Structures are given as C-alpha cells and as structure tokens.
Amino acid sequence: MSEISFIFLQDLKCLKVNYNEVKRYLKINGCTEALDEIMLECEKEVYKFASPKAVYLETRFEAYDSTMDFCFGTVKSENLSKNLYGCKKAYIFCATLGAEIDRLIKRYSQIEPSKALIIDSISSALVESFCDYINDYMGKEKSLCPRFSCGYGDFSIEHQGAILNVLDASRKIGVSLMESHMMTPSKTVTAIVGIK
Amino acid sequence: MENKMNILNRISNEYVFFDGAMGTQLQKYGILPGESSETWNITHSDIITKIHKEYFEAGANIATTNTFGANPLKIDNVEEIVLHAVENAKKAITSNNQYIALDIGPTGKLLKPLGDLDFEDAVRAFSVTVKAGVKAGVDFALIETMSDPYEMKAAALAVKENSNLPIFATFVLDENGKTITGCDVQAMVALLEGLGVDAIGLNCSLGAEQLKSFVPELINTASIPVIVNPNAGLPVISDGKTYYKQSPEEFASHMCDIADMGARVFGGCCGTTPEHIKKMVEMVSKKTPKPIAKKEKTVVSSYARACYFDKRAVLIGERINPTGKPKLKTALRENDISYLIKEAILQEENGADMLDVNVGLPEIDEKAVICSAIKEIQSVCGLPLQVDTSNPVALEQALRIYNGKALVNSVNGKEESMQAVFPIVKKYGGVVIALTLDENGIPNTARERANIAKKIMQRASEYGIEKHNIIVDPLCLTVSSDKNAPSVTLEAIKIIKNELGLKTSLGISNVSFGLPSRDYVNSVFFGHALQCGLDAVIMNPFSKEMKKTYFAHNALLGLDENCQEYIAFASENEQVASSASAENLTLQEAIIKGMKNEAKELSKLLLEKLAPLDVVDGHIIPALDVVGNDYEKGKIFLPQLLMSAETATSAFDVIKDVMPNDNGGKGDIILATVKGDIHDIGKNIVKVILQNYGYTVHDLGKDVKPQVILDYAKEHEIKLIGLSALMTTTVSAMQETIELFKREGIEAKFVVGGAVLTPEYAKMIGADKYAKDAMETVRFAQEIFE
Numbered sequence: 001m002s003e004i005s006f007i008f009l010q011d012l013k014c015l016k017v018n019y020n021e022v023k024r025y026l027k028i029n030g031c032t033e034a035l036d037e038i039m040l041e042c043e044k045e046v047y048k049f050a051s052p053k054a055v056y057l058e059t060r061f062e063a064y065d066s067t068m069d070f071c072f073g074t075v076k077s078e079n080l081s082k083n084l085y086g087c088k089k090a091y092i093f094c095a096t097l098g099a100e101i102d103r104l105i106k107r108y109s110q111i112e113p114s115k116a117l118i119i120d121s122i123s124s125a126l127v128e129s130f131c132d133y134i135n136d137y138m139g140k141e142k143s144l145c146p147r148f149s150c151g152y153g154d155f156s157i158e159h160q161g162a163i164l165n166v167l168d169a170s171r172k173i174g175v176s177l178m179e180s181h182m183m184t185p186s187k188t189v190t191a192i193v194g195i196k
Numbered sequence: 197m198e199n200k201m202n203i204l205n206r207i208s209n210e211y212v213f214f215d216g217a218m219g220t221q222l223q224k225y226g227i228l229p230g231e232s233s234e235t236w237n238i239t240h241s242d243i244i245t246k247i248h249k250e251y252f253e254a255g256a257n258i259a260t261t262n263t264f265g266a267n268p269l270k271i272d273n274v275e276e277i278v279l280h281a282v283e284n285a286k287k288a289i290t291s292n293n294q295y296i297a298l299d300i301g302p303t304g305k306l307l308k309p310l311g312d313l314d315f316e317d318a319v320r321a322f323s324v325t326v327k328a329g330v331k332a333g334v335d336f337a338l339i340e341t342m343s344d345p346y347e348m349k350a351a352a353l354a355v356k357e358n359s360n361l362p363i364f365a366t367f368v369l370d371e372n373g374k375t376i377t378g379c380d381v382q383a384m385v386a387l388l389e390g391l392g393v394d395a396i397g398l399n400c401s402l403g404a405e406q407l408k409s410f411v412p413e414l415i416n417t418a419s420i421p422v423i424v425n426p427n428a429g430l431p432v433i434s435d436g437k438t439y440y441k442q443s444p445e446e447f448a449s450h451m452c453d454i455a456d457m458g459a460r461v462f463g464g465c466c467g468t469t470p471e472h473i474k475k476m477v478e479m480v481s482k483k484t485p486k487p488i489a490k491k492e493k494t495v496v497s498s499y500a501r502a503c504y505f506d507k508r509a510v511l512i513g514e515r516i517n518p519t520g521k522p523k524l525k526t527a528l529r530e531n532d533i534s535y536l537i538k539e540a541i542l543q544e545e546n547g548a549d550m551l552d553v554n555v556g557l558p559e560i561d562e563k564a565v566i567c568s569a570i571k572e573i574q575s576v577c578g579l580p581l582q583v584d585t586s587n588p589v590a591l592e593q594a595l596r597i598y599n600g601k602a603l604v605n606s607v608n609g610k611e612e613s614m615q616a617v618f619p620i621v622k623k624y625g626g627v628v629i630a631l632t633l634d635e636n637g638i639p640n641t642a643r644e645r646a647n648i649a650k651k652i653m654q655r656a657s658e659y660g661i662e663k664h665n666i667i668v669d670p671l672c673l674t675v676s677s678d679k680n681a682p683s684v685t686l687e688a689i690k691i692i693k694n695e696l697g698l699k700t701s702l703g704i705s706n707v708s709f710g711l712p713s714r715d716y717v718n719s720v721f722f723g724h725a726l727q728c729g730l731d732a733v734i735m736n737p738f739s740k741e742m743k744k745t746y747f748a749h750n751a752l753l754g755l756d757e758n759c760q761e762y763i764a765f766a767s768e769n770e771q772v773a774s775s776a777s778a779e780n781l782t783l784q785e786a787i788i789k790g791m792k793n794e795a796k797e798l799s800k801l802l803l804e805k806l807a808p809l810d811v812v813d814g815h816i817i818p819a820l821d822v823v824g825n826d827y828e829k830g831k832i833f834l835p836q837l838l839m840s841a842e843t844a845t846s847a848f849d850v851i852k853d854v855m856p857n858d859n860g861g862k863g864d865i866i867l868a869t870v871k872g873d874i875h876d877i878g879k880n881i882v883k884v885i886l887q888n889y890g891y892t893v894h895d896l897g898k899d900v901k902p903q904v905i906l907d908y909a910k911e912h913e914i915k916l917i918g919l920s921a922l923m924t925t926t927v928s929a930m931q932e933t934i935e936l937f938k939r940e941g942i943e944a945k946f947v948v949g950g951a952v953l954t955p956e957y958a959k960m961i962g963a964d965k966y967a968k969d970a971m972e973t974v975r976f977a978q979e980i981f982e
Binding site: 008010026029051071110111112116120165170178181182184186 | 230301302343372377400431534538542789830880884922926
C-alpha cells in the first residue's frame with residue numbers, strides 16, 4: 001500500500017460547473033433565462049468560499065467473486081466488483097470543498113432559501129467536477145475505471161468510516177464522519193477508482 | 197531529578213526544542229498502515245522509549261508522548277494507554293533539561309453545528325486524556341494539529357479544568373493562511389491568549405519553507421512565546437509513494453530563519469527525524485533568542501476573524517436586544533431563533549463590525565436562550581459577538597460555548613458586580629465593558645465617572661485582567677431631561693482616554709430619548725464623541741444618519757485611504773434611493789418576478805389606499821396562486837417558486853408592521869429535520885412556502901430527537917407534523933418519531949419528505965403522507981385544516 005498523497009487546489013478556475021447537473025439537482029427541465037443572473041451570482045459565492053482539497057492513495061486488492069479485500073477492510077458488493085472487473089489495483093480518494101461552503105448554505109437557507117438551494121446544487125456539481133479533475137490527474141499515465149462511491153448500489157455506506165480512516169482524511173483535509181455515516185463537510189465525496 | 201526548572205521559566209529565557217515525528221519513526225520500526233500507534237505504547241514499549249531517547253540524544257528538550265489519538269472518541273482504554281506512553285517517555289529522560297509533553301490531538305470529529313459533536317462532549321473527551329496525563333506525571337500539555345478553534349477551546353478548557361499544567365497550543369494552516377474551518381491567525385491568537393495558554397504556534401500541514409511566511413504575523417500578534425513545528429517539506433510523490441524529502445540541513449536552515457523572526461520553541465512534525473532535530477538544534481542554538489513583546493491590543497474574535505479596537509471606532513450592532521422591539525420580543529417568546537439569525541446577517545451586511553446579543557426577558561430562560569442564540573448566530577455569521585446579560589450564570593454559559601474571544605457587556609463599579617464578572621472573564625477570556633456607576637448610582641461629573649473607571653481597572657488587575665481588556669462606557673443620559681448630560685459624557689471620554697489610557701464605548705441612542713427624529717440628535721452626538729476619541733459605539737446599523745457621520749468622520753481624520761469607504765457608502769446610498777421607485781409594475785408582477793425591494797415599495801403604496809387584509813387577499817394571494825399553479829404545471833421551477841415566496845414574505849413584513857397582532861393563522865405545523873440529520877435546506881423551503889400560505893410554522897430545527905418533537909407537540913397541541921430526512925440512515929429516526937407518538941397515544945398527522953423517500957417507503961414507516969415538494973405539503977395542510 002502506498003502512502004497518502006494530497007491535493008490542494010488554489011486556482012479554482014480549472015474547475016467548471018456543469019450546469020446540466022445543476023439543473024438536474026434543481027429539477028429544472030426547461031428554459032431558465034430568468035434564473036441566469038442569480039445562478040451566476042451564486043456561482044461567484046461558491047467559488048469565493050470553496051477550498052477544494054483531496055487525499056488519495058493507490059492500493060492493491062484481492063477479489064474473490066463479489067468479495068474484495070481492500071486496505072481499509074473487506075467489501076462485499078456485486079456492483080463494485082463488476083465495476084472493478086479485471087483490476088488488481090485501485091485508487092481510493094476523498095475530495096471536499098471544505099466547511100465554509102456549509103456555512104454559506106446554512107446562511108442563505110436562513111435569509112434566501114432560493115439561493116441556498118441554488119448554491120447547494122452548484123456546490124454539488126463543483127465537487128463532482130473536482131473529482132473529475134482528480135481522476136484526470138491520477139489517470140495521467142494509467143487507464144482508470146469510472147469512480148464508484150459507497151452508497152452506490154449494494155456498496156454499503158457503512159464502509160465510509162474505514163475509507164476516511166485509511167486516508168487520514170480528518171487530519172489531512174478536515175473530513176469526518178457523523179454517527180449517521182454522513183460526512184462533514186457535506187460537499188465531500190469518497191470513491192474507489194479501479195486501475196486497469 | 198532535583199531543581200528541575202519549570203518549562204515556563206525555560207521558554208521565557210531561552211530556546212526550547214521539541215522532538216520530531218513519532219509516526220514516521222514508527223513506520224521505520226515496522227508499524228503497519230491502519231495499525232493503532234497508541235497500542236504500541238503497550239505492545240512495543242521498548243521501541244517507543246528508544247524513539248524518545250533518539251530525539252533527546254539529538255538535542256530535543258521535550259518528549260511528546262505517543263498519545264495523539266488517545267481520546268475516548270477514538271479508543272477505549274485511554275487511561276492505560278496514556279499511563280504507558282508517559283512511562284515510556286520517562287524512561288528516556290537523562291537530565292533535568294528534559295520534559296514530557298502530554299500530546300493531545302484532535303478528536304477526529306467536527307463540532308456542532310457543522311458536525312455532530314457537542315462542545316461539552318468534546319470537553320469531556322479531552323478531560324479523560326488530561327486526567328490520565330496528570331496521574332501519570334507529565335510536565336505540560338501540548339494541544340496540537342487543531343484546525344478548528346472551537347475544538348481547540350474545548351481542549352484548552354479541559355486542561356484548565358482538570359489540571360494546573362502549562363498549555364502549549366499549535367494549530368494547522370493551509371496555503372491560504374487559514375485553518376480548514378476558516379479561522380485566521382489573529383483570531384486564533386485572540387482566542388488562545390484569552391484562554392490563558394502559555395505558548396502558541398503552528399504545526400504540521402506545510403513544510404518549514406511554506407509555514408515561514410505565516411510566522412511573522414503570528415509573532416507580531418502574540419504576546420506569548422511562539423512554537424513552530426513544521427513538516428519536513430512538502431510531500432513528494434514518487435512511484436506512487438509519498439516522501440518528505442527535505443534534508444536535515446535544509447530543514448534546519450529554514451528553522452534558523454524562523455528563529456530570526458522571533459520564534460522561541462522549535463520542533464518537527466510529519467517526516468522529521470532525529471537527524472532533522474539534531475541539525476536544527478545545532479544551528480538554532482547558536483542564535484540569541486529575541487525578546488517577546490507584549491502587544492497590549494484590545495481585541496475580540498469570532499470563529500473566523502479578529503476585531504481590533506484601534507484607530508477607527510468599532511460599530512456594534514444593537515438590533516438583537518428586546519428593549520423597545522416588539523417583534524424581537526415575540527420571536528424570543530416563541531423561541532424563533534431564525535428571526536435572530538436574520539437580524540444578525542442583515543446587520544453584518546449593513547456594515548456592523550460586531551453584534552450585541554441580549555435576550556433578557558423576564559419570562560424566558562435567559563441562560564438557555566442566549567446559548568442557543570449564540571450557537572446559531574456563530575454558525576452563519578463571522579462577526580465577533582458582545583454577550584450582553586446581567587445574569588452571571590447566563591454569562592458564564594454563553595462565554596463557555598462562544599467560539600472566540602467575546603466582548604462582555606458588562607461589569608460596573610459595584611463590588612458585587614466585579615466579584616461576579618471578573619472570575620468568568622478571567623477563565624474564558626474576553627474584553628469587558630465597564631459601566632461608570634457603583635453603589636451610589638451614576639455620578640454627575642466626568643471626574644467622578646473616571647474615578648469609578650479607575651477603581652474598576654484596579655480591581656480587574658487583581659483578578660489578572662489587564663487594562664487593554666477593559667473598555668469603559670461612561671454612560672450617556674437623556675439630553676431632554678438634563679441639558680448638561682451629553683457634555684459630561686464627552687468630558688468623561690476624554691479623561692478616561694487621556695489620563696487612564698483606557699478604551700471607551702457608548703450606547704448612543706439613549707441621549708435622544710423623548711425627542712422627535714432621534715437619528716439627527718444621535719448622529720451629531722456620535723460625531724462629537726468620535727472627536728473625543730470614542731473607540732466603539734452600540735448603534736443601529738440601518739441608521740443612515742449614524743453611518744454618514746461615521747464614514748465622513750473617518751474620511752476627514754485620514755482613517756479612510758483615498759476616502760474609498762466613504763465613496764462606496766455614498767454611491768450605494770444613491771443607488772438604493774433611485775431603485776426604490778417601482779413604476780409601471782404591480783405588486784402581483786413584482787411577486788411573480790421575485791423583485792423584493794419593489795414588492796416592499798409597492799406594498800407601502802397600496803397600504804395608503806387599501807386595508808391591510810385587502811392587500812393580502814387582493815394582491816399577494818393571487819400572485820402566489822399564479823406562481824403555485826405555474827410551478828405545478830412545470831412552467832416555472834423550484835428556485836423561482838422560492839424567490840416569489842421570499843418576495844411575498846417581504847411584502848407580508850411591510851403589512852405586518854401596520855397590523856402587528858395578526859393571529860388569524862390557518863393552522864399550526866411543526867417542522868423538523870430528524871435526529872442524526874443536519875441537512876435543512878428542504879425543510880426551510882417548505883417552511884417559507886407554508887408561511888406564505890398563512891400557516892404558523894414551529895421550526896424545531898435540525899438533528900431533533902423524537903422526544904423533543906413529542907414534547908413540543910403535546911405542549912402546543914399541534915396536530916400536523918412535517919419531518920425531513922436526507923439520508924437512508926436517518927429515515928429510521930423518522931420512523932422512531934412516528935412510533936413514539938403512537939406508543940404515547942398522541943394523535944398527530946405526519947407528512948414526510950426528503951431525497952431518499954418514496955410514497956411506499958413513507959407508508960412503511962407509518963407516515964400519513966409523502967410530499968414530493970413544498971407545494972404538496974401545502975396541499976396536504978389545506979386538506980387537514982380546511
């Protein structure tokens with residue numbers, strides 16, 4: 001198992017918000033010209049407060065049918081095993097936009113819930129775009145499978161804590177787990193990415 | 197080991213050296229990834245002692261115990277681990293210039309409100325480690341690698357409350373010079389010096405080279421010795437592995453620069469080895485320690501930033517104080533904390549530097565309400581707070597849970613007051629407002645008021661409170677009842693500033709009590725007071741007259757570079773004036789388009805011609821119906837629905853001003869995000885829409901236990917309850933809540949919503965209705981109540 005690498009993104013310009021995703025989160029399926037201006041305002045706020053940070057490591061794993069032994073524990077999941085089919089190694093990563101985004105959403109949800117909703121959706125899209133960025137970075141000289149997070153399909157969310165622990169995510173990037181298995185800050189993603 | 201010098205004496209006179217990384221050494225000796233390094237204190241005690249010895253031999257004075265993760269939130273046998281860890285360190289000691297630091301690392305959990313760890317639970321967890329350390333016999337406590345000032349405060353309080361150990365505290369910065377939670381260096385220093393820690397510094401996160409750029413600010417801010425324990429450079433990735441590649445020579449040379457900047461205590465974090473420490477000790481020891489300057493700044497702080505009482509007067513927003521504010525009184529009685537939060541945010545947006553928080557009403561539990569108000573305000577508003585209460589119990593609780601160094605309002609010259617307030621301020625840190633009154637009341641002359649200020653200053657110093665942590669309020673009485681009152685106040689400001697060297701503050705508005713157009717009088721008096729050197733004012737941030745005076749004064753006295761702030765203020769003022777005219781627009785259109793300012797203006801215009809209820813029924817409700825129908829037909833989307841709802845709310849606010857006692861609600865509804873869940877956007881959206889349709893919403897907040905919902909429903913006889921949950925793991929808490937009501941035989945209808953719910957799922961957990969969005973909740977409420 002390798003040690004943990006760290007990514008801190010100071011220049012947010014290389015991340016683009018995918019507005020198709022934002023609209024999907026907002027359940028918008030039509031013309032939104034009326035919202036263009038407010039979306040742009042909200043995007044500015046998100047970029048001001050986001051502090052994208054990530055940790056990742058590369059690890060070997062053993063697979064038997066739908067059971068896989070990772071450095072953080074044993075996972076039984078047919079969906080994940082299909083996703084990782086043929087791989088012997090994988091990246092495990094955790095990416096977050098930081099705690100200030102949570103404060104921002106909380107603040108707007110008190111004064112302008114409409115903006116809170118939009119900021120929440122833009123942040124969700126931004127953290128996904130950050131994940132894409134990390135995957136591109138990790139996959140520079142390798143061919144990678146699509147990322148797979150716990151909570152998808154039959155990959156139980158119970159593994160979240162073990163993944164954060166093995167990445168030392170609390171100390172390195174300030175991500176921790178609540179009793180309910182939710183991660184804080186809320187705009188955080190963990191995932192496994194198979195290396196082909 | 198006789199004549200061992202106290203570590204504090206040592207750091208006040210000479211350089212002191214910490215050891216380097218423990219984890220890096222453990223890896224060298226074969227610890228496996230994921231293995232508990234704390235357990236090695238028991239299973240591999242020889243190795244741990246060997247590592248401590250190597251660092252001592254390299255020249256370190258301090259062995260940091262291998263207890264970084266030894267707290268009850270991470271491991272079970274804290275006491276046993278700490279005992280062994282301290283024993284292992286003791287075995288390495290060979291001289292009386294070697295000390296043992298009890299290592300206290302973060303809990304690994306984020307504190308409320310952003311996370312789910314309660315502040316007091318954090319204090320309790322750290323207390324277990326501290327007690328074990330005291331029992332085992334350490335020389336001092338090292339609180340390290342903290343990135344949240346709130347958690348740092350919990351740890352420092354745990355040490356203070358369970359020991360007499362000196363406290364060294366180090367925190368982690370990222371490349372932006374802030375902690376992960378957004379706290380800057382000045383705010384962290386204000387908090388920690390307020391709490392009385394003995395040395396402060398930076399560790400981990402960055403290499404010495406990067407950390408170096410933040411050291412001058414730390415040294416220029418702190419009045420206590422500064423510690424710097426960096427990593428051995430930045431991690432380098434090679435063959436998929438991470439290394440800290442900085443050589444001992446390179447590390448040591450950066451540490452020499454840091455010594456030249458004035459740091460006093462040095463060591464290493466991740467990647468540093470005995471070789472790094474050896475080289476560092478060798479090179480830094482050749483230098484002469486720089487003296488540590490006392491800064492004597494009057495400063496308060498929030499979770500994010502510090503606020504100095506320096507050249508420019510500090511504006512303290514007065515809006516969260518029930519005196520003369522019926523709406524706030526109602527909000528406090530109904531426990532409507534979100535009203536307070538809105539007031540806080542609006543004052544921040546209107547230029548307040550700090551906020552006063554006073555919730556004193558005879559019929560409420562002040563201690564509980566001030567704590568929940570502070571917790572909620574500090575979760576969304578970065579301004580430092582002034583805790584304003586005459587109840588010492590409420591004051592202590594509020595200062596305890598405040599995330600920063602607060603301004604305390606107030607103490608006065610009565611012996612009873614000083615005895616009650618000073619010990620609390622000393623324990624938790626804070627700047628205290630001193631009112632110039634005593635057992636004999638408020639003196640009539642400026643000189644006598646200054647004398648009371650002097651007495652307070654002297655008594656405070658007996659409690660260890662320095663004069664820069666006192667701000668004197670010489671009190672201003674009403675000009676309409678005593679024409680000389682303002683002159684006495686102004687004279688008192690001058691004496692207190694010039695002769696006693698103390699800062700001053702005033703609550704301005706009292707001066708105009710009983711007069712018409714009070715703002716004119718207030719702002720001119722404010723101008724006079726600024727001229728006398730006033731340092732802070734408690735005022736209404738929405739008052740244009742006061743702000744005109746403030747910005748003009750700063751510009752005229754050279755406190756506003758290129759008059760930039762004055763110009764910005766003036767042009768903003770003009771803009772507001774011009775956009776207020778809402779021609780060719782109806783209220784209905786304004787609501788549909790989500791134009792808030794226009795809706796307010798148009799409501800005011802309509803109220804000149806129509807009765808309040810006619811404005812509601814004839815203009816606002818029809819607009820909401822249009823928007824609601826468009827939304828249900830998919831013509832507009834949720835953000836637009838909400839914007840219209842918010843606009844309608846601002847129109848309602850205008851109308852409520854002319855008919856304040858409107859009790860004609862259509863029905864009462866409880867809303868809550870269930871236990872374990874902290875996502876409340878969905879719930880807040882439903883709240884706004886329900887309120888628009890005339891329902892009275894009792895918002896119990898997020899992470900709400902079933903029992904709390906039951907008790908509230910029982911007490912207020914509420915029959916409709918809306919529950920929200922975002923995660924599959926928290927839906928079970930919905931079920932628990934519904935089952936609790938059934939078990940207790942309390943009748944109520946439940947409407948549930950949230951991302952993971954489906955109609956089937958809702959049925960399964962016993963809910964009466966699954967609402968896919970806010971409009972469906974409204975429709976269900978209509979069914980129930982009509």
